[in-house]
Amino acid sequence: MKWNIVIKRVLFLLVILAIWQIIFSMEVFPAVTFPSPVKVFTALYEGFASGDFVFALLASFKHLFSGMSLAILFGTIIGVILGKSKQADETAGMYLIALQSIPSIVWVPLAIMLFGFTEFSVVFVIVLGGTFVMAMNVRSAIRNVPPQMVRAARTMGTKGFALFYRVEVPASIPYFMSGLRLAWAFSWRALMAGELLSNGPGLGYTLSYAQDYARMDQVIGIIIIIGVIGALVDHFVFSKMEKTVMKRWGLL
């Protein structure tokens, strides 16, 4: 990244922090609901130093990993079926769009009633949050395989299942990558929604715990952690993978 971009971003952050500090110093809001930047960063430091946040983060990543793996698996299966079979798509395609538009927090009461306040409920919400968006993208991935590649493969005597796994699967990887990136984004949101109402452990649970004890410094600190992790994973994992693939596939 160019240095002038880094400088711009850091300066912007400093300005925000300065405004925050000024509002705090003017004592517009009570200190309980409006902690100073220093207080928030102290809470962050203490949270990590005591290991509480680290423990919560590990638990969250465990939920995310299980939920996302299943979402990717189910999403891929559904997506391939809808992408390959016109019958299946005409029958179920519309419902997929409906399901995908349901915010993941809506599944939380359902999960709690079915599975109680367990970690399984959290994983269940993540699976529902990630599966449909993954399925939608895999469906377009299969649909958008360039027809000339399929024609070329056929003239080389490739057909049937070989045509599917030697040509259609690799040709659909770019859209599949976009699907992964969106599945991550949706799963990350679903994870927090699920954990907020769970009995822990997890970052979302720690957040609702901090709320119960009126620790606004911790609440803001955890929100910052959630945002930073979301951005870092997107930037360093999924965007990077997507760009590498797009370049190789000649789409960039």
Add this chain to the structure above:
Amino acid sequence: MFLEINNVSKTFSTEEKQFTVFSDIQLTIKENQFVSILGPSGCGKSTLLSMVAGLEAATTGNITLQGKEIKEPGPDRGMVFQQPALFPWLNVRDNITFPLKGKIPQEEANKRADHFLKMVQLSRFKENYIFELSGGMQQRVAIARALAMDPKILLMDEPFGALDEQTRHIMHDELMKIWQETQKTILFVTHSIHEAIKLSDRIVVMGTRPGRVIADISVEIPRPRKRDDLKAIELENDIMRLLEGEINKVLKEELANEVEHSH
């Protein structure tokens, strides 16, 4: 005869109407010949080539290669499209060995790929990926890929149509060399009169609406052919006159449609 196209016609039907691309095409093609199918857009020349490839079925009639009827695509007919249609997830060499996978040992396949890469002068690029190659280089890989299957006939569908003028000239010379070296039968679809004259032993000229063969010309000009060869210029003018009426037909029809829509 090597390749026989027997009274072939193609009709597309939609719910409202039927559209006949061409009917009763009768052609026989000799082995080792370079034959061009030349015609304006809409005459169905690409559709005819797709039928020989087995990608499309004839509505009536049939096509046989060495007496065997063509019903589906197969590695005995190599095809090069206007778009190279290479696989970006494979490097150049693996693209060429793609049709050989599981048929001959990997080592032999690689050797064959190297042989044809040398023929199209891309030996240095065998480890490269497709996005790193120019359009002309990609099309050379596509030719090498088709040749590596050792097909009986090479089908080329306006293979140089998307290239710039200079690259196209270079590709013409290379294709001539490859053809002389491999002795393959080539069926070459183009809308460029000049290209057809420069390359072919025989030019089949097609007209449009409906598509049909309007002339079948043997080109007796010695190779290598130059653009300013008097015989070539004469032939170019002859074919131009033949096609003029056909192109006007298309234009008139398009204009008529335009008028119809504006009323």
